[in-house]
Amino acid sequence: MLRLNLILICLGFAQFSAAAKVSDQTAGPRLNNGKLYKYSYAAEVLLDGAKGTIEENTGYRISTSVNVNLVWRNPSNKDEQLITMSMSDIKIENVNKRDDKRNIFLGSSAKIILGKDNLAALEKPLILHLNFGKVKSLYSYQKEHAVIKNIKRGLVSLFQLQLSSGRGEEEDVSGKCKVNYQGRHNQVTRIKELDSCKTADTGFTSHSKVLGVSSKSTSATVFTLEDGFIKSAHSEENHTLSLNARRTITAKIVSKQMLQLVKIEAGPKETAGKEVKSIIKTLDPKYVSIPLPAETVESECKGCPTLWEHWQSVSKEFEPESLSNATAARKFLSLIQTMRKAGKEEILQVLTSASSSVLPPLVDAVTSTQTSASLEAILEFLDFSDEEGLVLQERFLYACGFASHPNEGMLKALMGIRNGKISSNDIKESVVIIMGALVRKLCQKGGCELPAVVETKKLILEGPDSTEEESEIQMYLLALKNALLPEAVPLLTKYSESRSGPISSIAIAALQKYDVSLMTEEVKKTLNRIYHQNHRVHEKTVRTAAADLIFSSNPTYMEVKNLMLSIGSLPHEMNKYMLSKVQDILHFEMPASKVVRQVMRDMISHNYDRFSKVGSSSAFSGYITRDPDATSTYSLDILYSGSGILRRSNMDIKTFSKDTQLHASQVVIEAQGLESLIAATADEGEEDLESFSGLSAVLFDVQLRPVTFFKGYSDLMSKMFSATGEPMNVVKGLILLVDHSQVIQLQSGLRASAEFQGGLAIDISGSLEFSLWYRESKTSVNNKGAMVVTGNITVDMDFVRAGVEVSFETETALDFITTVKFSQYPFLVCMQMEKAQFPFRQFLTKYESLPSGKHYISRKGRREIVPGSEFPLHQENSNMCKKVFSEGSDW
Numbered sequence: 001m002l003r004l005n006l007i008l009i010c011l012g013f014a015q016f017s018a019a020a021k022v023s024d025q026t027a028g029p030r031l032n033n034g035k036l037y038k039y040s041y042a043a044e045v046l047l048d049g050a051k052g053t054i055e056e057n058t059g060y061r062i063s064t065s066v067n068v069n070l071v072w073r074n075p076s077n078k079d080e081q082l083i084t085m086s087m088s089d090i091k092i093e094n095v096n097k098r099d100d101k102r103n104i105f106l107g108s109s110a111k112i113i114l115g116k117d118n119l120a121a122l123e124k125p126l127i128l129h130l131n132f133g134k135v136k137s138l139y140s141y142q143k144e145h146a147v148i149k150n151i152k153r154g155l156v157s158l159f160q161l162q163l164s165s166g167r168g169e170e171e172d173v174s175g176k177c178k179v180n181y182q183g184r185h186n187q188v189t190r191i192k193e194l195d196s197c198k199t200a201d202t203g204f205t206s207h208s209k210v211l212g213v214s215s216k217s218t219s220a221t222v223f224t225l226e227d228g229f230i231k232s233a234h235s236e237e238n239h240t241l242s243l244n245a246r247r248t249i250t251a252k253i254v255s256k257q258m259l260q261l262v263k264i265e266a267g268p269k270e271t272a273g274k275e276v277k278s279i280i281k282t283l284d285p286k287y288v289s290i291p292l293p294a295e296t297v298e299s300e301c302k303g304c305p306t307l308w309e310h311w312q313s314v315s316k317e318f319e320p321e322s323l324s325n326a327t328a329a330r331k332f333l334s335l336i337q338t339m340r341k342a343g344k345e346e347i348l349q350v351l352t353s354a355s356s357s358v359l360p361p362l363v364d365a366v367t368s369t370q371t372s373a374s375l376e377a378i379l380e381f382l383d384f385s386d387e388e389g390l391v392l393q394e395r396f397l398y399a400c401g402f403a404s405h406p407n408e409g410m411l412k413a414l415m416g417i418r419n420g421k422i423s424s425n426d427i428k429e430s431v432v433i434i435m436g437a438l439v440r441k442l443c444q445k446g447g448c449e450l451p452a453v454v455e456t457k458k459l460i461l462e463g464p465d466s467t468e469e470e471s472e473i474q475m476y477l478l479a480l481k482n483a484l485l486p487e488a489v490p491l492l493t494k495y496s497e498s499r500s501g502p503i504s505s506i507a508i509a510a511l512q513k514y515d516v517s518l519m520t521e522e523v524k525k526t527l528n529r530i531y532h533q534n535h536r537v538h539e540k541t542v543r544t545a546a547a548d549l550i551f552s553s554n555p556t557y558m559e560v561k562n563l564m565l566s567i568g569s570l571p572h573e574m575n576k577y578m579l580s581k582v583q584d585i586l587h588f589e590m591p592a593s594k595v596v597r598q599v600m601r602d603m604i605s606h607n608y609d610r611f612s613k614v615g616s617s618s619a620f621s622g623y624i625t626r627d628p629d630a631t632s633t634y635s636l637d638i639l640y641s642g643s644g645i646l647r648r649s650n651m652d653i654k655t656f657s658k659d660t661q662l663h664a665s666q667v668v669i670e671a672q673g674l675e676s677l678i679a680a681t682a683d684e685g686e687e688d689l690e691s692f693s694g695l696s697a698v699l700f701d702v703q704l705r706p707v708t709f710f711k712g713y714s715d716l717m718s719k720m721f722s723a724t725g726e727p728m729n730v731v732k733g734l735i736l737l738v739d740h741s742q743v744i745q746l747q748s749g750l751r752a753s754a755e756f757q758g759g760l761a762i763d764i765s766g767s768l769e770f771s772l773w774y775r776e777s778k779t780s781v782n783n784k785g786a787m788v789v790t791g792n793i794t795v796d797m798d799f800v801r802a803g804v805e806v807s808f809e810t811e812t813a814l815d816f817i818t819t820v821k822f823s824q825y826p827f828l829v830c831m832q833m834e835k836a837q838f839p840f841r842q843f844l845t846k847y848e849s850l851p852s853g854k855h856y857i858s859r860k861g862r863r864e865i866v867p868g869s870e871f872p873l874h875q876e877n878s879n880m881c882k883k884v885f886s887e888g889s890d891w
């Protein structure tokens with residue numbers, strides 16, 4: 001009995017195993033022997049902007065007749081088949097009807113467009129090896145043009161399917177993709193998850209999501225079956241690409257395939273045999289197996305200018321007087337596109353022949369190109385041991401910091417520069433600071449373990465403790481601020497408390513860039529010790545910076561209460577600053593506002609005496625723009641010394657989009673030790689500070705090397721007497737902000753290339769001026785910029801080209817001016833933040849072209865003037881400005 005039970009169990013297990021094997025491979029469509037299936041087939045592609053109608057699309061259609069018949073079937077497996085298919089009566093035409101003047105295909109046959117040889121290759125039969133509905137192999141001819149083979153692969157993709165519902169992974173012209181089949185009666189729907197497709201093509205995108213491009217793709221194919229084989233197949237895939245910060249800059253692709261059975265006739269009988277290879281050899285020995293994923297198509301730009309010719313046509317736009325307009329930014333983008341196809345020697349030729357006036361923006365363009373050829377060319381051109389080349393050297397370094405998709409080679413290049421001979425200390429500092437920015441971007445892309453990144457991390461982490469020179473410590477801390485390494489938090493915490501004011505301020509500013517989750521209890525204890533001066537006396541700038549970080553790091557009830565209880569016992573202007581900070585948190589609904597309101601229920605913390613402090617210092621935040629795509633905010637923090645002289649001015653602009661933040665701009669002006677100019681007394685802990693004024697800037701998340709206006713009393717006097725009234729330049733140049741490139745492989749076999757680029761021509765300057773005669777001072781930060789963004793999608797099969805370009809451009813200026821009149825006490829302080837009126841232009845261009853020179857172009861655009869405005873600040877400032885300007889100003 002036991003033996004019988006064991007036999008039954010074994011038989012049951014064998015049956016279960018066999019059933020499992022059958023279920024793993026579902027049946028596919030089967031052709032009948034001796035039949036010729038005649039189909040009509042069309043593949044079309046349409047391109048347009050965000051809101052285009054079907055009638056306005058650009059694109060083209062390839063239509064043909066297709067004959068399909070069975071060549072061989074495996075005698076032991078009816079679902080393993082060899083199928084031959086061939087195309088004939090091929091046409092290439094417009095998707096939409098156009099009048100003769102706008103129809104580039106009029107009078108052009110497929111033979112004229114493709115050429116005699118390519119048309120013959122497209123009409124040659126191909127062999128498809130199917131097993132259970134899935135393509136095992138594809139046989140065609142070796143020397144066919146890549147486009148021809150891709151079109152054939154696109155046709156084959158409609159003959160691969162399974163008849164039952166289920167999920168899986170398939171390989172076809174799009175690559176290896178996840179698919180979901182839904183079967184019902186004589187209909188099967190295949191949903192292809194395009195985001196899962198694995199191909200050899202790689203692109204790149206901007207490191208910041210705010211400056212990036214979002215894409216959305218869908219693909220569905222509906223099959224109808226008759227007598228076990230395909231009666232029709234209709235496929236449609238949609239791709240939409242949008243600029244995150246401005247959704248109106250959107251381009252879309254619609255690709256369709258239509259296969260329809262026309263009739264079934266008597267056809268050739270299947271070939272007898274057991275092996276696929278012998279059958280293929282019998283049919284034609286020249287057949288070779290080709291991979292299913294599409295091949296790369298290298299399109300040659302016929303009639304395009306060389307880099308030298310391109311440079312000659314745009315060089316005038318790179319002259320200094322032209323750099324602040326949108327045309328310069330547009331030419332900058334086009335030059336980068338040409339440079340990315342150029343070799344090292346071509347780029348060197350342009351660099352060595354350019355005049356000195358256009359070299360700085362040309363260096364911006366070459367560095368932003370970010371190819372191995374452009375990097376080799378610029379490194380050979382620049383000589384860092386030459387003291388006369390400082391401007392070009394710094395432009396190169398800043399362009400590296402703003403690089404949209406840097407690689408390890410760029411970081412290695414900077415390491416090589418640092419280890420070589422550098423004539424300027426400023427350049428030495430910039431090299432290390434920018435290396436920190438590259439480390440951050442490479443880590444964001446998953447390259448934190450690259451050898452050059454590991455070496456740079458070690459350098460900047462160990463750097464602060466390896467020197468006693470304050471300037472070098474500041475350099476390494478600024479590099480760490482750019483790198484945002486989590487392991488640097490303890491080091492920055494240490495330096496925020498243990499060093500002089502400037503070093504402490506940099507360390508705290510670096511900590512402010514980190515995610516709140518990294519603000520540990522140890523960090524917060526240190527910040528509270530700094531603010532409340534538990535261990536030592538700190539400068540006001542350090543204490544207020546510590547308070548700002550406490551407020552922005554999920555403060556506890558007691559932390560906020562202690563901060564508020566301190567108001568009233570602080571230095572005069574610091575009292576006013578802290579009061580303004582609390583009010584700003586409440587009115588702008590910052591994360592700490594809930595805790596602040598809880599604390600304010602306590603009358604000891606919130607009373608008239610504490611909240612009636614007067615002074616000139618302030619903190620205020622507001623919105624520049626608020627829309628569904630992106631939100632931009634500004635904040636202005638001003639801290640004065642007790643004598644009424646500016647101590648620190650901080651202007652921040654941040655942009656939020658796609659749940660991420662971009663620190664678009666920060667300009668900090670600091671001054672100290674200036675009380676002797678007006679015979680005033682310095683605040684506690686600041687009696688012995690050296691006279692100093694400088695400016696520090698963050699631009700698009702990259703900390704730049706700080707600029708010094710003057711250092712020391714003698715330097716101050718010298719610059720006061722020699723001052724021209726002209727502001728000092730902080731950063732000026734061309735920046736590649738948006739940089740996105742990808743290849744979209746369509747199921748039809750056609751390939752689309754998508755390029756989104758955004759260029760910014762920027763000029764930021766600042767100044768700090770005194771008039772002892774009029775007892776008045778002014779600080780100003782002037783931001784000028786012109787921006788151009790273009791998105792271009794092209795479907796180019798080398799014989800026919802169609803595309804769409806969406807773009808916008810604008811030119812604007814934003815000024816922040818602080819006027820202080822210290823001829824009376826309390827001092828009169830007026831802050832102004834003004835945006836000039838600016839033009840805004842948006843364009844949509846659609847085009848088609850043939851190698852013969854025939855082309856079609858459609859352009860649409862809209863233009864508007866956006867009125868200027870003065871951004872609101874707190875009411876006290878408005879009242880003060882009325883007094884300042886009612887008394888008149890001689891400046």
